[in-house]
Amino acid sequence: MSYRIAVIPGDGTGPEVVAEGLKVLKAVAGPPGIKFDFHSYDLGGERYLHTGETLPDSVVEELRGFNAIYLGAIGHPDVQPGILEKGILLKARFELDQYINLRPVILYPGVDTPLKDKGPEDIEFVVVRENTEGLYAGAGGHLKYGTPDEVAIQTSINTRKGVDRCLKFAFEMARKRNKDKKLTLVAKTNVLTFASGLWFRAFEAMAPQYPDITTDYAHVDATCMWFVKNPEWFDVVVTDNMFGDIITDLGAIIQGGMGVAAGGNINPEGVSMFEPIGGSAPKYTGLQVVNPIAAIAAAQMMLETLGEEKAAKAIEAGIKKCAAQDMKSMAAGKMGLTTGQVGDKIAQYAAEAL
Ligand code: IPM
Ligand code: MN
Numbered sequence: 001m002s003y004r005i006a007v008i009p010g011d012g013t014g015p016e017v018v019a020e021g022l023k024v025l026k027a028v029a030g031p032p033g034i035k036f037d038f039h040s041y042d043l044g045g046e047r048y049l050h051t052g053e054t055l056p057d058s059v060v061e062e063l064r065g066f067n068a069i070y071l072g073a074i075g076h077p078d079v080q081p082g083i084l085e086k087g088i089l090l091k092a093r094f095e096l097d098q099y100i101n102l103r104p105v106i107l108y109p110g111v112d113t114p115l116k117d118k119g120p121e122d123i124e125f126v127v128v129r130e131n132t133e134g135l136y137a138g139a140g141g142h143l144k145y146g147t148p149d150e151v152a153i154q155t156s157i158n159t160r161k162g163v164d165r166c167l168k169f170a171f172e173m174a175r176k177r178n179k180d181k182k183l184t185l186v187a188k189t190n191v192l193t194f195a196s197g198l199w200f201r202a203f204e205a206m207a208p209q210y211p212d213i214t215t216d217y218a219h220v221d222a223t224c225m226w227f228v229k230n231p232e233w234f235d236v237v238v239t240d241n242m243f244g245d246i247i248t249d250l251g252a253i254i255q256g257g258m259g260v261a262a263g264g265n266i267n268p269e270g271v272s273m274f275e276p277i278g279g280s281a282p283k284y285t286g287l288q289v290v291n292p293i294a295a296i297a298a299a300q301m302m303l304e305t306l307g308e309e310k311a312a313k314a315i316e317a318g319i320k321k322c323a324a325q326d327m328k329s330m331a332a333g334k335m336g337l338t339t340g341q342v343g344d345k346i347a348q349y350a351a352e353a354l
Contacts, residue, residue, distance in 0.1 A: 002035040003067040003306060011044040011084075012280025013290045013339075014072025020292035020343030021070065021299040024318065027347035028303075028311040031354045039066070043088055045076020045280075054087025060095045068302050069096075069273035072295065073280035086138075092273055093131050098265035099162065100169050101129035101244060102301070103277065105231075105251035105261075110324030113254050118231060123254055125234035126177070128170040129244025131265055133162045134195075136241045158195045158240065163202045169268065170238035171210045180235035184216040186223045186243055199240065223247055227254060252277060256330040259291025260323075262298040264305060272305055274298040281332065288338040291330055293319055296346055310354070318350030 007022070009015035022038065029036060041059060048054055063069060069092070074084050092098070107113050107123035115123070137157035144150050167185075174183045185203045187196035200217065207215045218226060220243045226233055227250050239247065252261035258278030265273040276294030284290050296319060303312035322345040328336035335342060 001033070001306075001308070002037065004037045004039065004065070005302075006063055006066040006069045007038050007040045008043050008069065008071045008074075009040065010072040010074045010280065011046070011076045012073055012282040012285045014044070014074070014280055016286070016288065016339050017276055017290060017292040017295035018070065018072040020339060020346075021295040023343045024296050024315055024347045024350055025299050025303075027351045028314050028354060030351075032308060032311050034308060034311060038070075044074055045079045045084055048079055048084060048087070049076070054084060055091045055095075060091070063092070063096065064271055066271055068306060069271060070299065070302060071273055071275040073276065073278070075280040075282070077282045090136065093265050096265075096267055096271050096273070097132060098267045098270075098273060099130065099132045099165060100264070100266040100268070101131040101241075101248075102173075102264040102266055103127045103129060103244070103248040103251060103261065104297075104301070105234075105248075105255050107255050108260070108320050108323040110327075111256040111260065111330055113256060115228060115231065115254055118254075122232040124179070125231065125251075126173065126236055127244060127248050127251055128166065128173060128236060128238045129248060130162065130166040130238075130240050131244075132241075133157050133159060134241035156192075156195050156240070156242070158198050160198065160202060163199055164206070167199075167202055167206050167238060169266075170236055171206060171213055174213045174236040175210065177236065180214070181212055182214045182216060182235040183210075184218055184223075184234060184237045186218050186220050186237055186239035186247065188220050188243075189217070190219060195240070203238075220247065224250055227251060248277065257291075258294065259330045259332060260293050260297070262294050262301055264298070264301045266305060272302070274302040274305075284332055287333075288340055289333040289335070290339055291332060291335060292339050292343050293323065293330065293346075296343070314350045314353040315346070317353035318346040318348075321349040321353075322346045 140154040
C-alpha cells in the first residue's frame with residue numbers, strides 16, 4: 001500500500017526525534033510493500049514568530065487529504081503559553097475531529113520504572129482519552145478581567161454523542177486487545193454529578209452490547225493511586241479529556257518517562273495524527289540526547305492504525321530489543337547512545353524482525 005503522510009517536525013527536539021521515526025518507517029517499508037510519500041510542514045514556534053501564523057485553515061484543508069499526520073512537538077520558549085498549543089495542536093485535533101487520544105502505557109523489558117516491585121507483566125494497559133470535548137472545548141469566559149473582582153468560567157462540555165463514540169472505541173479496543181477484556185471508566189461521579197453522571201450512564205447503557213468485556217469504574221483521584229499501587233489491574237481505561245491528560249502523564253512516568261510515551265490522536269473515520277507526548281524539550285535542542293523511542297512508538301501506532309500490522313509489530317520488536325540490550329536509561333542524556341544511534345539500532349532490529 002502507498003500512504004501520503006504529512007510530517008510536522010515542529011519545535012525544539014521535535015525534528016530530531018521525527019528524523020528517527022522516519023528512519024525506522026523507511027527501514028520497515030520494503031518487504032511488506034509499503035510506500036510512503038512524506039510531505040513536511042514547517043508549523044511551530046519559529047513560523048509563528050516570523051509570520052504570526054499557527055495552523056492556517058488552508059493547511060488544515062491540505063491535511064485532510066493525507067492518510068495520516070506524524071508530529072514531533074509543539075512548544076517554543078519565546079512564545080506565550082497557550083498560543084501554539086491552542087493554535088496548532090488543539091486546532092488540529094478539533095478540526096480533524098480526532099476524538100480519541102490513544103495512549104498506551106507499556107513498560108518495555110529492561111526499562112526502569114519508579115514503581116517498586118513492578119515489571120513489564122504489571123504495566124501494560126492503554127488509556128482512551130476523549131480528545132475533542134470536556135474542559136478543552138473552550139467554553140467559558142471572563143468577567144471584570146484583570147480586576148480584583150474577576151470572574152473566570154471554564155465549562156466542561158460533554159455530549160452524549162461525544163461520550164458514546166469514545167466509549168464505543170474503548171469497548172472495541174478491549175475486545176481487540178483480547179488481554180484481560182476489561183474496561184475501566186475513570187470519572188468523578190461523586191462530585192461531577194452532571195458530567196461524570198452522563199459518562200457513567202452512557203457506560204452502563206453500552207455495556208450489555210459487550211457481554212465479553214468486564215466493566216469497572218474508578219474515581220480519577222483513586223485512579224492516580226491505583227496506577228502506582230496496582231497498575232496490573234488495568235487493561236483499557238476510558239476517560240474524559242482533562243482527566244485523560246492528567247492520568248496519562250502519570251502513566252508515562254511509570255512506563256519509564258516521557259522519552260517512551262507515545263500518543264495517537266485518532267479519527268477512526270478520518271485523518272489521525274501521531275506524536276510523542278513529551279513536548280519540545282527546548283533545552284536539549286540539537287544535542288542529540290533525547291530519547292526517540294516515544295516518536296518511534298508513535299510511528300508504530302500510525303502503522304497499526306493504517307492496518308500495517310506486520311511492520312508495526314517489527315517496530316515494536318525493534319524498540320524492545322534496543323531498550324533491553326543497548327540503552328543504559330530512557331532519560332535524556334543518560335541513554336549511553338545518541339538520539340541518532342538509538343534510531344539506527346531500532347531501524348536495524350525492526351528490519352531484521354520483519
Ligand atoms: C498533551 C498535552 C496537550 C494537552 C497540551 C500541550 C495542549 O499536554 O498532549 O497531553 O493538554 O492535551
Ligand atoms: Mn498532557
